[in-house]
Amino acid sequence: MRDQDGMRRLVAAINLLADEPRPPEAFIRGEYHRLRVGPYRIMYLIQDQLVTIDHIDRIAEQSE
Numbered sequence: 001m002r003d004q005d006g007m008r009r010l011v012a013a014i015n016l017l018a019d020e021p022r023p024p025e026a027f028i029r030g031e032y033h034r035l036r037v038g039p040y041r042i043m044y045l046i047q048d049q050l051v052t053i054d055h056i057d058r059i060a061e062q063s064e
Contacts, residue, residue: 006038013037014053017044021051 043055
């Protein structure tokens with residue numbers, strides 16, 4: 001795995017969602033919440049007290 005530090009940050013962010021499912025840096029898009037962690041994006045749903053991660057993807061780097 002080339003991005004071990006990024007994956008560690010991603011896992012840490014996912015673990016924090018259990019305690020704080022609505023962090024201030026998260027965006028709401030329809031029924032989904034979107035959280036960006038470095039080059040990764042987490043799409044998740046909150047239903048009552050259940051957080052369901054629906055999708056994780058890596059965002060392409062933008063060329064200048």
